[in-house]
Amino acid sequence: MSDTPGWTSPGSDPSSEERKTGAAGAAEPTPSDTPPPPSEPTEPTAQPDDAPRNPDAKWAEGQPPPGQWSAPTGAPAPDQTPPPPPGAGWGGRPPAGSGGWGGPGPAAWGNGWGGPPPAAKPGVIPLRPLSIGEILDGAISTMRAYWRTVLGISLTVSVLVQLSLLLLQGVILKDTTSKLSDPDVSPGEALRSLGSITAGTALVGLVSVIGTIVATALLTTVTSRAVLGKQVGIGEAWRESRGQLLKLLGLLMLLGLITVVVLAVGMVPGLVLGAVAGFDAPAVALLVLGILAAVVVVIWLTIRFSLASPALMLERQGVLKSMTRSAKLVQGSWWRVLGVQFLAGIIANIVSALTVIPFTIIAFAVNGENMTSLLGTGGQPAGWSFLLITAVGSVIGGTLTLPIKAGVTVLLYIDQRIRREALDLELARAAGVQGSAPGTTPGPVPGS
Template sequence: PGFVAPGTQPVSPLPSPQNGQPRPDAGPGASGYSQSTSWAWAAKPGIIALRPLTLSDLMSGSFAALRRNPKVLFGYTILIMAIVALVNGLAVFIPFYSLMSLSESTSDPQASYSDVLASSSLSLISMLLGYVVLFLATFLGAALINGVLSVTVSQMVIGTKITFGQAWSMVRGRLLPMIGASFLLFLIIAIPMILWAVGFLAMLIQGIESDIAYSLAGVMFLIGLPLLLALYSLSVRFLYAPICAVLEHKGPIQSLKRSWTLTSGAFWMTLGRVLLIGVVCGVIINIISTLISVIVMGAGFAFLSSASFDDPNTAWSFVVLLIITSALQTLVYSLVLPIMSAYQTLMYVDQKIRKENFAIVLAQASQGRG
């Protein structure tokens, strides 16, 4: 699944062994990768050669995917991120509107205590809802983007360029498992962090009255760094879970197990590759974000020089400026997300080639695509 050309019959995932070559399902250590010199030359039906990939192959393949199908990779990403930006704008606007109402209530001498309390409660609820909406919009948007982009890139590996409609038809039945796998991964990372933060704050507060609690807070603080490293290591081991949910048609838990299997014995290589693409994308984001910040700050200073702080419209102008800034930042991420998604999909393909001789399946799929 995921490597079948639209409109063709699926390729058998278990091709028959030839010339003593192990089956693709023979498992780690039986792929023949370390025993064969056949990788000296490999077919290249799509954006990568069908052999174990180097860092250069991963980077060039990722940018080749962007060049070959920018309409889906960039267009779809920008569309989804624009919707996310709109939702995020509302998530910012509603709490701000509630705070403005609260400010008017507290400054009104005629306002009763119940009115002020109601406004305060409404402001708090709207802020909490805003954060929840912000998280859900970002989470679902990222899941939709990663699903469609991983399918699109996987098809380009075998030389097939698909449309958004074709990609969506291949992804829509896998959305719930993919979202489930992503959510499980989020819980695995978030729950220990939340428990640590709650424990640290509780010990810190108790430390005001107890030296023992204060010492325990120090211990909790020291535990924080190893905990972060351990959780980041887990995120690397489960990196391929959403991709497995889409391309291998697995459930959420099975996808996590599958990712763990794929990264077994390849943790440091996977970590290094993830850090590399993180640095590359981080540099791109920082450069563009700096330019945006300079422009926004210039517009802000120009506005402040002529604005009156007694005018209530001034506050609303700042909200508009904040929403515009958020939209521009979203556009920046729209340019980077396709690079990251293509890179991780190719990492997944490379790992299957290394561990399971998946190049045979890809070669057969490329021959039957058309």
């Protein structure tokens, strides 16, 4: 009997037909074949003149060829089949790692048997609780697998932000700096110059905020599709996310307002004491302690609400509801979320520095500027060539770092939902993965 075509069962040998013939012949014993009973010893007494025994003599008709099996310890009965050679027979397992016929055998017990099947991975991450390395790798894999969409979004935003900053530095700041450095400037001209600087800075900040909002919304959509292994273009990402842009703007404004209020509250006691009793040592110490305490609270709130943006975009929540969702997901994992975000920030800053610093050095070499000109502490403002070269470096740095930070935030949000809400099962169904293994969701994984 054979379970698989071309496969021979363990324990069989080429002489199986001979054993079948021998067994059939032994089914009808003759008187000469019947061994004597045990109570009547038949062992003859050795005689000195006996001739040597014939080595080819058989102890039974069904005996296999010499040397095929080991010699039995006793004479078998006529109706018994000779024992099979050592090894696994029907229903037995071959030794661990034995090749057998056709390849290596299975591993030993406990060496891969009984463990859970691997988690499905339809996209850039496996659908199970993620380690820190898998979150970072997922963000980079998204940028690599969807590079046209991801880099197209981040490049567009970076170009717009750097273009506005370039105009501010090359036109507004250059003109106003020259006027403010003139000792004969009138108070009215000085105020107008300061107003121009303020308006230009506000314009650059507004462009930066809008660009960040658009990039965050689009990259959130792209990363969520990358988890499912589905393709998405810039147009499709825009259509899916544009309905939440105003809510995302409101969320960022509210978070910024909370930051300002907390810092102001921390400074109030020191400022009040300084206004009443003078800014002596106690007032200054109280002011510094208040600022430090406010910074700690701001960091705590920032991490607590760090997952509000993907919650707002992917769950179609409102501003306050998304903040509540983020606080719920971060609860109990605050330090882990802080560590992942901090590590992602370090990686993004390193990548940005590695791209900006070489272009800055080239700008100094081409334009002949020195550090004094760069900082604006003396001499002439930086020229256009210097600004253009450094802007190119900043565009490249922003293009590479925006997807990393946005991708890590989205994958961290998905990881927290997998750990708390078994989102992996829902993602597996959405990705069309059949037979997802149960029991792989609970509990952290090594390195998480």
